[in-house]
Amino acid sequence: MTTRDDCLARDRADALAPLREFFTLNDDQIYLDGNSLGPVSSAVSARVRAAIDEQWATGLVRSWSEWMEWPTRLGDRVARLIGAKADEVLVADTLTIAIAKLMGAALDQRPDRHVVITDAANFHSDLYIIDEIAARAKRPITVKTIDRNTLAENLDDDVALVEFTHVDFRTGEMLDLAGVTRQVHDAGALMIWDFAHSTGAVPLDVEGADVDFAAGCGYKYLNGGPGSPAFLYVRSKWQGVVRNPLPGWLGHARPFDFEMTFEAAKGIRSFLTSSPSILGLAALDGALDVFDRTSMSDLREKSLGLTDLFIDLVEARLPGVFEVVTPREHDRRGSQVALRHDEAYAIVQAMIAHGVVGDFRDPDIARFGFTPLYLRYVDVYDAVDRLVDVMGSHAYEDPSYRVRNAVT
């Protein structure tokens, strides 16, 4: 079995180890919740301070000539992480609003079809917005919320659109991006991918996978901070074809001509509505810097090393205690590990009290995210060590760990 010394040796040999220095992390805490909110990296504060003290305070309204470019400039930075081209990604709004825009735009392209398919295990905000957009659509639209493994039998020539989340927020299972997209296209339907748990976590090739539309958030593996703006991707072949269903003046071809009728800007900018949070964009801009020092394939290799190690140690040291819900196969795993246990909620609380931050997902999942930018192999070892303590001592049975908080 892997020892703590083995882990220390792997850390010494890890080419990504120096990236940890860019992050602010709490001493005596192992943070396995970067899949909920990534930590602060070093360029963030400076970039936000410059936006406030220099651009806003001194440049005032004139700074908009630069800020106007940020939603697309940051979009281009995100594009490099997902295999998109320049001018295919826009950073603005929130993830659910981005999904709403893409769904409206996509439905327009299949006017004779009446079904939208989504995944019963999808993130709930996706389910809510899909239901509501469908209910408000001009033509009758039925939402089929299916077991995603039954996609094949649900696809027919009445399906307009499929929306799936690429990495399951609960189980960490990663879907086959190219395979599912092809299957959907073969049925004549369009595909929207939610990359919330994929961007910055796993290599993505939206171009190679022929993805139509996608969206993701800035605050998980991209470390853009709380409520960091979302991004949306519209493949270049769809640009100039699809229409932003929530248009605003900043997406107009000539925003400062104040024309009475909307004429979409060329390119991805047409999906911009009105002024995005510049401080939010500044923070994300700083957070993306660390990605320039590595590659998604190097990050992926280490991510798999960390999650393999975690699974191996949990199964070896706590045999039969948890069901490892996350797939063992590399090509079906994101960058998190989900453990099922009836007492998952209390176990997560006890682990936090013991310095290991993961999170709970209803009803019975303890979720641990592994971010290779700042996590070490020894952190994985120590986290499992504390899990062994918590389970062995039955610490999690303390009633205080069963009190449900609003935010977990």
Add this chain to the structure above:
Amino acid sequence: MTTRDDCLARDRADALAPLREFFTLNDDQIYLDGNSLGPVSSAVSARVRAAIDEQWATGLVRSWSEWMEWPTRLGDRVARLIGAKADEVLVADTLTIAIAKLMGAALDQRPDRHVVITDAANFHSDLYIIDEIAARAKRPITVKTIDRNTLAENLDDDVALVEFTHVDFRTGEMLDLAGVTRQVHDAGALMIWDFAHSTGAVPLDVEGADVDFAAGCGYKYLNGGPGSPAFLYVRSKWQGVVRNPLPGWLGHARPFDFEMTFEAAKGIRSFLTSSPSILGLAALDGALDVFDRTSMSDLREKSLGLTDLFIDLVEARLPGVFEVVTPREHDRRGSQVALRHDEAYAIVQAMIAHGVVGDFRDPDIARFGFTPLYLRYVDVYDAVDRLVDVMGSHAYEDPSYRVRNAVT
């Protein structure tokens, strides 16, 4: 005629004068563009720094238990400035998205009516979103974009909704909030007000005026910074009745139970979609502090003093040169003055070069915003002095001032 010494004396007697100390302003620049982007006030940087260095860096994901309250806590702070009650205002998203939400929610309440009325002089982003929401509505909706002075003859029992901007972004004309709302209600229709140029600029009494719905932005007179989140107001009597057409998990009654079907949270929170920019909210929170030191009625009194002085001096010193488009009557004026001139664009550019920042609005308006929080009477005097110079010397005829920038 008022002299510079008179202005200095008025400033010495001005009870609001000490508030200027809370703002970062450029030396040798008179900033009359706070109606486009307000300047930085002193609590802003500290509040953003605390959000990054303390809450995010140290508290990490646990800080969400506090951040979750910010959209409604800040909403309550904005509520006090517009005459709303607690739990009637939410801060999130952008202004155009807020209008989209309110329009969808309002249309649901008049299912047998087919007309939406808006103002041909409205801000363009409002026109774009209204057109698109109408075009995508389930039932046929006609948008009538009218001269707002013809509202009476356009109101009939097929009108579902009227959306007007309360203070005209171009001319500075303020509409009769209570009177128009009553007129619309008398026709059985609902009213959405855009308060972009009203909030923090003029006293508002949404309760007394029986306003149904309203929205506004944080970056103008509230000084919340570039892309500061917007707010929306839903009168308490409509809450639990109307439905957010862009629902998301943070507006669910139990967001962390991850239920498959949307059930709206009680109160204004149901209009929240997904995670708003926490840094944007932190900045706005700091910016609102200065409003706790004064009242909207004191601000209004000084605002009218400043705009009266500007109009008087322009008419006295540059007779016949400009058409003063902004109404003379106090109850029809916002907190800006618009001057019409064929060379308005070049004049604004020349004024900026001479240290007075106003802005241009197509086709022929030089727009000057007056924010009593940080402007002095002597600033008004000096601004007109420079306008006299620019016009007298024909400085604005320099061809460089005619070059159109993307952002003005």
